[in-house]
Amino acid sequence: MSVETTVNGEPEEQIETEWTEYGFGGDAAFSVRDLDVYYDDDRALRSIDIDIPEESVTALIGPSGCGKSTFLRCLNRMNDRIRAARIEGSVAFRDRDIYGTDVDLVELRRRIGMVFQQPNPFPKSIRDNIAYGPRKHGDINTGLLSRLLGGDDREREEELVERCLRGAALWEEVSDRLDDNALGLSGGQQQRLCIARALAVDPEVILMDEPASALDPIATSKIEDLVEDLAEEYTVVIVTHNMQQAARISDQTAVFLTGGHLVEYGDTDQIFENPQSQRVEDYITGKFG
Ligand SMILES: Nc1ncnc2c1ncn2[C@@H]1O[C@H](COP(=O)(O)OP(=O)(O)OP(=O)(O)O)[C@@H](O)[C@H]1O
Ligand SMILES: [Mg+2]
Numbered sequence: 001m002s003v004e005t006t007v008n009g010e011p012e013e014q015i016e017t018e019w020t021e022y023g024f025g026g027d028a029a030f031s032v033r034d035l036d037v038y039y040d041d042d043r044a045l046r047s048i049d050i051d052i053p054e055e056s057v058t059a060l061i062g063p064s065g066c067g068k069s070t071f072l073r074c075l076n077r078m079n080d081r082i083r084a085a086r087i088e089g090s091v092a093f094r095d096r097d098i099y100g101t102d103v104d105l106v107e108l109r110r111r112i113g114m115v116f117q118q119p120n121p122f123p124k125s126i127r128d129n130i131a132y133g134p135r136k137h138g139d140i141n142t143g144l145l146s147r148l149l150g151g152d153d154r155e156r157e158e159e160l161v162e163r164c165l166r167g168a169a170l171w172e173e174v175s176d177r178l179d180d181n182a183l184g185l186s187g188g189q190q191q192r193l194c195i196a197r198a199l200a201v202d203p204e205v206i207l208m209d210e211p212a213s214a215l216d217p218i219a220t221s222k223i224e225d226l227v228e229d230l231a232e233e234y235t236v237v238i239v240t241h242n243m244q245q246a247a248r249i250s251d252q253t254a255v256f257l258t259g260g261h262l263v264e265y266g267d268t269d270q271i272f273e274n275p276q277s278q279r280v281e282d283y284i285t286g287k288f289g
Contacts, residue, residue, distance in 0.1 A: 010258060010279050010288055019276045020049065020265040022252060027094075029054045029205060029235040030075055035089035037070050037079065037260070044070045045260040048089070057227060057236045059246035059268065062256035063289040068239045071256065072207050075237065076112035077105060093205075110137065113198035117210040119190035121182035121197070126174055129182050129193055130161045133201040160200060168196035169226050188219025195226065206230060208238040212245070224249050243284060247272045255280045 028051040035048040045067045052058050060068045070079065077098060079085040091098050098108060110133070121129050134140045140153040140160065161178060165171040170192040174185070182193055191211055198206055208227070212220040227249050230236055240246050246253055247268060254265040257279055264271060264280045275281045283289050 011282065013277060013279050015261055015263055016276070019280075020254075020262055022051070022266045024051075024053045024252070027054050028052060029093065030237075031090075031092045031095070032074070033090045033092075035071075035074060035087070035091065037067070037074065037088075038086045039082070039084045043260060045074075048260075048262045050254060050262060050265055052235070052237060053252070054235050055231060055233070056251040057231045057238060057249055059250035059253045060237065060239045060256065061241070061243065061246050061253060061283075063258060063283065064241075066256040066258055067260040068256055069209050070260075072114075072209055072237060072239055075205070075207055076109050076114060077103075078109075078114065080105070110201045111203055112205040112207060113201065113203035115191070115194050115198055115206060115208045115211050117213055119187055119194050119214070121185070121190050121193050123181065123183055125179045126165075126182050126185070126193060127157075127161050127178040129197050130164050130200045131157050133197065134160060137201060139201075164196040164199045165193075167199045167230075168192045169222060169229075170196055186219070188215045188222060191215060191219070191223060192226065195223075195230075203234065205235040205237070208236065210239050210241060213241060220245070243272070255283065257283065 030050075030052040032048055032050045032052075035045060036043060037045040048071065060071060062068055073079045074087060074091055075093075079087060087099065093112065122132060124132070131140060140157050162171060162175075165174060170189060173189060182190065185193060195206070195211075212223040215223065224245060227236055227238060231251070238250070250268045252266060253268045253271040255263050255271065255277075257263045264275055264277050271280070272284060275284060
């Protein structure tokens with residue numbers, strides 16, 4: 001019997017809705033309904049329905065171009081910055097539609113932070129990288145005027161910098177050089193600094209798009225440990241190309257496949273040990289991708 005394949009070499013398969021029905025205890029941080037994303041006329045995501053639980057790690061996996069980054073960017077409206085992008089359907093964060101007209105985007109992105117594939121620290125000191133967000137939001141004030149008026153928050157800033165660097169498992173390595181330029185740090189340190197910077201504005205969710213793919217194995221394992229720790233306090237959604245990484249650090253896994261379909265979503269152990277979709281099994285076992 002010959003098996004029909006798609007242009008990408010994946011076996012043809014009817015997607016069953018129950019493959020993405022994942023029942024979990026507790027509340028959903030995000031509820032996504034019938035989400036379609038287009039770039040001009042090209043459809044990048046198709047009818048995505050998914051609930052993402054609070055205070056846990058959700059991994060997004062799938063071959064290149066299947067829409068993982070597009071999906072992640074829908075969760076804090078980063079796609080708004082892409083002129084060609086158009087979104088249909090709904091995304092609720094804590095039961096509130098984030099695409100409503102009354103949504104404050106600065107506040108939304110403070111609550112839902114993002115860490116990118118390439119570490120992108122500001123060309124400023126380590127301290128300033130962390131204090132930047134809270135200063136911008138007016139949460140700490142160390143300027144000349146505030147000093148003259150006696151409202152200097154320097155001590156609070158010191159505490160914040162230390163707390164965030166500790167939270168990102170970087171404090172021990174940089175505590176004696178907080179005023180050095182962040183660009184002098186190694187790639188792995190820069191990425192942890194970006195995580196510390198994301199923590200500084202007191203987010204509720206951290207979205208990560210392949211945060212360790214540019215790093216060596218030791219730096220990668222530090223990021224992995226950190227992600228697991230962060231999930232005790234935050235909701236983490238992470239895109240990764242690394243199956244072992246997804247299996248190690250996530251609680252639930254969503255598998256996207258070619259064409260922008262969410263094909264399977266569930267408990268990470270179940271997805272990796274006993275996937276329901278043949279295409280997901282083929283992808284996980286390295287038959288395509
Ligand atoms: N800014 C953009 N403008 C036009 N098309 C885009 C844009 N960003 C992504 N796309 C298209 O949308 C589809 C999904 O892309 P996306 O970057 O979300 O995939 P991905 O799963 O993150 O891939 P990768 O694993 O390579 O990062 C692709 O066909 C891509 O070419
Ligand atoms: Mg991507």
